[in-house]
Amino acid sequence: MRLGIVIVTVFAAGSAFAQPEDPVEALQEARRHMEEGQSLYVQGRYVESAQEFLRAHELQHYSAFLYNAAVAYERFGHLGLAATNFERYLRDDPGAPDRAEVEARIARLRAAAAAQGGTPPPTPTPGQTAAPAPLPEAAPEDIKSMLTVQTNPAGCRIVVRSVAGQVVAQGTSPLLSTVDAGEYTLTATHPDFRPATTDPMPVQPGKVYVVRVEMAQGAFHAFLRVVSNVPGASVFVDERDVGAVGRTPYTNPYPVGRHEIWVEKPGYRTVESEVDLALGEDLTLRVDLQRVDHGYLDLRANLRGSRVFIAERLVGKAPIDHQLPAGRHVVRVESEGYKPFEGRVAIERGQRTRIDVRMRPAPSRVPAYVSTGVAAALLGAGIYLGLEANALYEDLESEQQRGTLATDDPRIMDGFVYSLAADIGFLAATVVGGFAIYYFLRDPLPDSSAEAQRPVDLSIAPVGGPGLAGLSLGGTL
Amino acid sequence: MRRARLALAVLATVPCWGCLLTNDFFAFEDTAPVVAVTEPDGFPGSGFGALLAAYESESLGGLLAVGGNPGTDVFVFQTLTASGDLTPDAEFSRACGGREGCDGLGVGGSVTWLAAFASGTDCLAMGAPATDSVIAFCIGGNQIAQVPGVGSVGRSVASAVGGSEVFVGAPDSGEKVYVWADRAPDLVGVGLGLGLEGSIGEAVAVSPDGALVAAGGDGQVAIFSWDGSAAALVDTIAGEPGFGRSLAWGDTQDDAGVELHAGGDGRVTILSGDGAELGLLECGESPCTSFGDALATGDLDGDGRDDLAVGWPARRNFAGAVAVFSHGEISGPVLQHSTPTADQRLGRSVAIVPVGDRGELVAGAAGEIYYFFCSLLPGDTAAVGERCRP
Numbered sequence: 066m067r068l069g070i071v072i073v074t075v076f077a078a079g080s081a082f083a084q085p086e087d088p089v090e091a092l093q094e095a096r097r098h099m100e101e102g103q104s105l106y107v108q109g110r111y112v113e114s115a116q117e118f119l120r121a122h123e124l125q126h127y128s129a130f131l132y133n134a135a136v137a138y139e140r141f142g143h144l145g146l147a148a149t150n151f152e153r154y155l156r157d158d159p160g161a162p163d164r165a166e167v168e169a170r171i172a173r174l175r176a177a178a179a180a181q182g183g184t185p186p187p188t189p190t191p192g193q194t195a196a197p198a199p200l201p202e203a204a205p206e207d208i209k210s211m212l213t214v215q216t217n218p219a220g221c222r223i224v225v226r227s228v229a230g231q232v233v234a235q236g237t238s239p240l241l242s243t244v245d246a247g248e249y250t251l252t253a254t255h256p257d258f259r260p261a262t263t264d265p266m267p268v269q270p271g272k273v274y275v276v277r278v279e280m281a282q283g284a285f286h287a288f289l290r291v292v293s294n295v296p297g298a299s300v301f302v303d304e305r306d307v308g309a310v311g312r313t314p315y316t317n318p319y320p321v322g323r324h325e326i327w328v329e330k331p332g333y334r335t336v337e338s339e340v341d342l343a344l345g346e347d348l349t350l351r352v353d354l355q356r357v358d359h360g361y362l363d364l365r366a367n368l369r370g371s372r373v374f375i376a377e378r379l380v381g382k383a384p385i386d387h388q389l390p391a392g393r394h395v396v397r398v399e400s401e402g403y404k405p406f407e408g409r410v411a412i413e414r415g416q417r418t419r420i421d422v423r424m425r426p427a428p429s430r431v432p433a434y435v436s437t438g439v440a441a442a443l444l445g446a447g448i449y450l451g452l453e454a455n456a457l458y459e460d461l462e463s464e465q466q467r468g469t470l471a472t473d474d475p476r477i478m479d480g481f482v483y484s485l486a487a488d489i490g491f492l493a494a495t496v497v498g499g500f501a502i503y504y505f506l507r508d509p510l511p512d513s514s515a516e517a518q519r520p521v522d523l524s525i526a527p528v529g530g531p532g533l534a535g536l537s538l539g540g541t542l
Numbered sequence: 543m544r545r546a547r548l549a550l551a552v553l554a555t556v557p558c559w560g561c562l563l564t565n566d567f568f569a570f571e572d573t574a575p576v577v578a579v580t581e582p583d584g585f586p587g588s589g590f591g592a593l594l595a596a597y598e599s600e601s602l603g604g605l606l607a608v609g610g611n612p613g614t615d616v617f618v619f620q621t622l623t624a625s626g627d628l629t630p631d632a633e634f635s636r637a638c639g640g641r642e643g644c645d646g647l648g649v650g651g652s653v654t655w656l657a658a659f660a661s662g663t664d665c666l667a668m669g670a671p672a673t674d675s676v677i678a679f680c681i682g683g684n685q686i687a688q689v690p691g692v693g694s695v696g697r698s699v700a701s702a703v704g705g706s707e708v709f710v711g712a713p714d715s716g717e718k719v720y721v722w723a724d725r726a727p728d729l730v731g732v733g734l735g736l737g738l739e740g741s742i743g744e745a746v747a748v749s750p751d752g753a754l755v756a757a758g759g760d761g762q763v764a765i766f767s768w769d770g771s772a773a774a775l776v777d778t779i780a781g782e783p784g785f786g787r788s789l790a791w792g793d794t795q796d797d798a799g800v801e802l803h804a805g806g807d808g809r810v811t812i813l814s815g816d817g818a819e820l821g822l823l824e825c826g827e828s829p830c831t832s833f834g835d836a837l838a839t840g841d842l843d844g845d846g847r848d849d850l851a852v853g854w855p856a857r858r859n860f861a862g863a864v865a866v867f868s869h870g871e872i873s874g875p876v877l878q879h880s881t882p883t884a885d886q887r888l889g890r891s892v893a894i895v896p897v898g899d900r901g902e903l904v905a906g907a908a909g910e911i912y913y914f915f916c917s918l919l920p921g922d923t924a925a926v927g928e929r930c931r932p
Contacts, residue, residue, distance in 0.1 A: 454567075461570050464880040468916025472571050473578035474880045481567040 095125035096211070096273035102133060103208050103271025111141035115150075128158035129209040129243035132167075133271065136207045139174065144181065148174040158243060162233055208270040214240040214251060216278040221253040228265055238278070246270040253278045279318065286318040287342035290349040291328060298330035298354060313352070321346070328352045331523035332360075332415030356415030361523065362387045363419040364396065371400040371424055383422065398422050398513070406513035416520035424513045433504035440498035447490025454483035575916040576880065579608075579619070579631040581909045587614035589650075591906030594838075594893035596621075597655035599664045604896050605634065606904060607655065607666055608911055613648040616668055621895045621904075621913075628897065630913045637666055637679055644679075647686070648672035652699040658706050660685055660724040667708045667722075669696025676710050676722055676729065687722050687729045695720060695729065698745045702752030707770075709755055711743030719743055719757045721768075732766075732773045747789035749800050754815050756802050758786020763804050765817050777817025782807035792839025792848040795820055796870055803850060805834025810852055823867055825854060832856030832889075833865070840894030840901035843868055843919040851903050853889030862888030864905045866917050877903065877914050888912065 102117030115137035122130035135150030148171045155167055214223045216238040225234040225242055227249055234242035238253065248267050254260040258280035268274060279286075291300050292314045299309035302319070305327050311317065313328065321344045328336045333354040340350055364373055366383035373380050373387075374397040380387050383398065391414040397407040403424040412418055457480035464470035581590035593609030593616070604622030609615070616637035621630050638644035652669035659665040662680020669676050674695035675688045689695045689712070698711030710720040710729060719742065720729040744759030748768075755773065756765050763786040765776040779786075787806030795801050795812060801820060802813040808830040810823040825833040836853030843849060847869035854876070855862040861882035867874040879888055891906030895913070903914040 458566060461567075461574075461880075465570065465574060468575045468914075469877065470570065470574040470880045471576035471578050471912060472574040473580070473910070474570075474574065475883075476881055477567055477570045477574075480570075484567060 091124050092213075092273070092275075095121040095127070095130070098124065099130060099133070099211070099271055099273060102137070106133075106137055106140075106208060106271070111137040112143070115141070115143075115146070119150075125211075126157065127211050127241060127243060128154050128161065129211050131157060132243065133208050140207075144174045144178040148178065161243070162231075209243050209245055210268050210270055211273040212240075212242045212244050212249070212268065213273070213275045214238055214242070214253070214278065215275065216253050216255070216280060218255070218258075218280060221255040221258070221278065221280060224252045224254075226250050226252070244268055251276060251278070253280065255280055281318075281320075287321050287345055288347040289315075289317055289319045289324070289340065289342060290347070291315040291326065291352065292349060293328055293330070293336075293352040293354050295330055295333065295354045298328045298333070298352070301327040301329065326350060328354065330354055332356055332417075358391055358414060359388050360391050360412035360414055360520070361417040362389050362394070362396070362410060362412060363417050364398070364422060365419070366398055366400075366422040366424055368400050368403060368424040371398045371403070371422070373398055386417075396420070396515075398424065398515075400424055403427055404510075404513040406515055408515055410517060411520075413520040415523060417523050418520045419518040420515050421518070422513065422515040425510045428508050428510065430505065433501050433507075436497050436501035436504055440494045440501050443490045443494035443497060447487045447494055450483045450490060451487035454480045454487055457483065574880075575914070576877075577630050577913040577915065579911050579913070582617055582633055584636070585610065585615065585617060587611060587650075588909070589614060590617075590909050591911045592890055593650065593653050594836075594891040594904055594906050594911065595653045595655055595666075596838075596840075596893040596895040596901075596904065597664070597666075598622075598896035602634075602664060605655070605664070606893065606895050606911075607637070607653045608906070609650045609653050609668070612651040612670070612672055614650040616649060616653050616666065618666065622897055626898070637668060638677070644677060644684075644686075646673075647675050647677060649675075649677060651696050652711070654699045654701045654708065656680075656701045656706055656708060657704040658724070659708070667699050667701065669699045669710060671696045671712075674712075676708060676720075678708070678722075689715075689720065689729050689731070694743070697743060700746040700748045700755075702748040703750045705748065705752050707752070709746045709748055709757075711746040711757060711759075713741040713743040713759050715741075715743065717742065719746060719755065719773075742786070744787045745789045745806075747791050747802065749791040749802075749815070750793075751800075754791070754800075754802075756789045756791070756804070758789050758804055758806070761785045761807070763789065763802070763813070765802060765813070765815070776815070779804070779811070779813060779817050779819070781811065784808070785811070788835055788837045788853075790837035790839050790850070792850065794839060794848045794850050794867070794869055803837050803839065805837050805852065808833050810834040810837065810850070821872065823850070823852065823865075823872060825857075825865065826873060829856075830854075836889060836892045836906075838892040838894050838903075840896075841899075842866060842894060842901055842903060842917050844900035845869065849894075849919070851892045851894060851905075853892045853905065855887040855890040855907075857889070858882060859884045861886045862890065862905075862907060864889045864892055864903060864914070866903065866919060868919055875917065875919070877905070877917060879907075879912070 098117045098121035102114045105114035105117060115134040118130045118134035131150045131154040135147045135154060139147035151167050151171045155164060219238050221238045223236055223238050223240040224232055226232050227247055233244055246268055248265040250265055251263045261278050261280060296313055298313045300311050300313060300315045302310050303325055319342055321342045323339055323341045325339050334357055336352045336354060340348055342348055363386050364383055369383060371383045373383055373385055375394050389412045391412050393409050393411050396410050397405060399405045404427045406422050410418060410420055457476050461470055461476055587610055589611030591608060592611055595607040597605045599605055603620060603624040606619045606621045608617050618634040618637060620632045620634040622628055638649045647670040649668040649670045651671040654667050656665040656667055659678045659680050660683060662682035665678045665680035667676060667678045671694045674690055674692045675686055676696045678685045692712050692715050694714035695712040696710055697713055700709045701707060706724050708722040710722060712718060712720055718731040720731050722729050740760035742757040742759050742764050747756045753767055754765060755768050756763055761781055761783045763779045766773045767776055784806040786804050790803045791800050793800045799815045804811045804813060812820040814820050833854045834852050835855055838851045839848045841848060849869050850867040852865040854865055857863045861884060863876045863878040865874060865876045879886055885908060887908040889905050893904045894901035895904050903917050905912050
């Protein structure tokens, strides 16, 4: 029965010789030396193997390194150095379970060394494998391994047992232990947590193992994984108002039972679902996020305060960030003295479309209005004079019909002058009207324009439920 | 933009209206029925239009003599060419200007036409009262006759239609009317011996057949007969002050003879050849001052009978008018300028110029003369854009 979550990590090999200051880095470096020593040992390069073990010990004072170095010297025939490192081993680990065996082994090595007369075997050149005395074939199983047990929380009581049930190490986490190759089970206990026991865990010789134990408080756990078609969505579990517990893809142990889950991402509809976790279950909840039906128009103008109309309705003054239904919209931006801008913008679902509007000054229409006024006055004068001339013409025509019209009748000249003046008025009105049109059309500056940026996913969107308020940051740009 | 386009369209279309009107106004000057002839360049002095005398020459066509105040000159217009073309403002000649023996005489007091005089034909006789002279300009020769010392010889002149004698009024001569006959180069005073108070000779008129001569002035008119060598008083008619300052013979009434029309007192008195009053023509409004100051007879409506034109220069603040009385009528249209203006004095002189088988009215005004080609008489109205005549 698994009572907790155990993560076993075997550090990867490394080759740096510098002494790292970071404890984790130091542990990794020590582990690399140990691995190298173990490899050299298997190759029969015992002296170099022993040196690697000792370098590992310099980085991490684990007794296993000394024990392994002693074994390597012993295999090479450096019986004295072997005995010395065994003695250091016992000093570092006075409670070693194999203390009696090691003490007997030291005595045997000292005696053998005395019989040799203190002559050490010849020092081999690097890479040379030398065995001065017939020794049993090197066995990796002779090499001890390192076992580190870390718990969350720290301070748990750790007991390491062999598969035979023999306690090979125990203590308070974090626990550092030297173990022989074999299979072991770990038990972690804490007054405030449920005890946790691992399954039998194989330990190979010359390895460094780090075991992390997540202690459960009062309930059994299961694994919950939440993945979504759009990564980075916020995941809320059980209590939405306390905030998101993570982002998809999200993995975390949860107590067994029913859990309410919300998955949110700006620009997408919130997905709410329930899961029922069974003990030890590794459940993956796949969420298909769908974009919302609206988007946002982020309109900015070089002229702050410009009035923004959407579908002929005033929605605010630039800059605005306005929610709109997805689709095409007619946007108009106006400001006194500036050319209005009008254009269509496509609002994408769940995305923010930014438009940068550049308002340009409208040319002055005063000359146009003045010209128009003058043209209108001239036209009016022309019409008036034309009507007067017309009336005179009718009078003269009537006089002529009566036979009383004289060739020197002053109305003939008056009518001629009036009609001529009317013509001049019309002509002048035409000319001035032409100027008016010119001034109306004259526009040295280009029209106000806008540049639409590519729609982006919403980066800021309101979150929460009833009674909640806040912002969730996320999305991509 | 829409407004601008609309304005441009309107502006593009309306000028045509004015152009058409302008052209049409020019046309009025060519087609108006009343043709004005202004004082010609070089006319000396003032009063152009104060005198009018119409004449129909067999060789020259219609001629109109237009004079001014005494001491000016007389201009002749050929109103109708021999071929029948109407040329109302065509200057034909200047009677006196630059002619030897004429300058300085002061012509312009009166004017009349003679068919022949002495060795000449188509003669224009002009009185020059300032020099007590009468000048006859003829095609073929000119003559001058004077009665020095009288002081008003030539105030009025008259001759019969086709006649060759000129009767000359001289109101300061007492009771005399002078006769200038082509066979006698000097003026011959005809002493009437009537014992009239005042003077006669402000106006003289000769009946178409030359048998009757009327002389008027100072409120009286004398009618006498003339047999070519001697005169015999027929009658004297007294009237209101001014009566007799204008005289015209013509057959305007349906009776056996011609009638004498006498004006000057604000009305026109129609007298028979023996001096009987046949009727009065009045202005029909008040005041009638100057109604009848100028008289002319002729056929204005083409009915073969004489009609009467009565000048009325003081009408309505001296804008003036001419009243036309058809044969036998006692009322008729009053012709005036289409735009009467003060001191225009239309009707200060009247004449009826021959145009074919009828005549057209000409009226003098202040510095102008007017041809009334449409007198509004029956059959004499204008169509639009056309003159009544020819």
